Amino acid sequence: MPTPTIVVDDLSSSATRDLLARHQAEMRAQTPGDSCHVLDVEALRAPSITVWAAYVDGELAGVGALKTLDAARGEVKSMRVEARFLGRGVGRALVRHILAEARARGLQSLWLETGSGADFTAARALYASEGFTACAPFDDYVADPLSAYFTRRLAEGTATV
Secondary structure: OOOOEEEEOOOOOHHHHHHHHHHHHHHHHHOOHHHOOOOOHHHHOOOOEEEEEEEEOOEEEEEEEEEEOOOOEEEEEEEEEOHHHOOOOHHHHHHHHHHHHHHHOOOOEEEEEEEOOHHHHHHHHHHHHOOOEEOOOOOOOOOOOOEEEEEEEOOOOOOOO
16 A cells, blocks of 8 residues: 555645544444543544645545644544544554654653443554553543553653643
8 A cells, every 4th residue: 555645734625624523433332421532523623733644646544633732742542543444554654643743842742531342452463562551640630441552652762641
């Protein structure tokens, strides 16, 4: 598969909005109430969040976002790959792009929350393979058996904050 082209997405395209709407619906169907932390399109428009879209041969293949938590920390949000592109490196390309962008912004660590169930096994494996390690809840998250939390230090010698 060709390397995806990754660009900042302003959330105005119907393809992006459709993918995010399906992502939100699936997350809400898989995870009940307060355990579901998916953001809708309007929440993704916050000034602290940048969304990227990955394209393969001009077709939307996936999305991912970076939320700035503070001057030192960022959070990976809204990672989603179109079903027909799963297992083809799109998610990995998005994670690596977000890592590079976080470093370029001077962030010291990245954090994320994902599901703890079987439906999220591939996501957890991807994050672990990219150097994320399990951690306690961070920011406004609380301990929840339906959530798994991860962090990754971005610069050698910096403490995970």
